Amino acid sequence: MSLIRFLSFTMVLGMIGVALHPGRLCAQNKGPPTEMIRGAYQEILRSCDTNKDGKLTVQECMGAFKDKAKAEKDCKYWDANSDGIITEEEYVSQARKIMK
Numbered sequence: 001m002s003l004i005r006f007l008s009f010t011m012v013l014g015m016i017g018v019a020l021h022p023g024r025l026c027a028q029n030k031g032p033p034t035e036m037i038r039g040a041y042q043e044i045l046r047s048c049d050t051n052k053d054g055k056l057t058v059q060e061c062m063g064a065f066k067d068k069a070k071a072e073k074d075c076k077y078w079d080a081n082s083d084g085i086i087t088e089e090e091y092v093s094q095a096r097k098i099m100k
Contacts, residue, residue, distance in 0.1 A: 031099035034092060041091040056086045 031037075041056075048060045058075045065071030076082070080090045 031096065037092050037095045038088055040095075041088045044091075058084050058086065061086060 045054070045056050048064050049056055050060050050063065058079050061075035061078065062068065062071040065074070075086070078086045078091055078094050080094055
């Protein structure tokens, strides 16, 4: 499964969870709970962290895509501070931006 499909799938699951629990939507503003987004990041880290150092580099992220131009654009989006590492905090923050 490509990273983008995985991210999309995770977001859909999150939105379903929010739809089933409308009280959570008010507590979290929009989108799935932060814990769910963090869980998605951990799943991505488990599948894409090829050297198993506990860090998701932009290069490792890009390795999950077939379309390298799209990979570069998407992975750089998740690396909000452009340091070459996509942290859990960056992932949560960027995911929240998408959901606004």
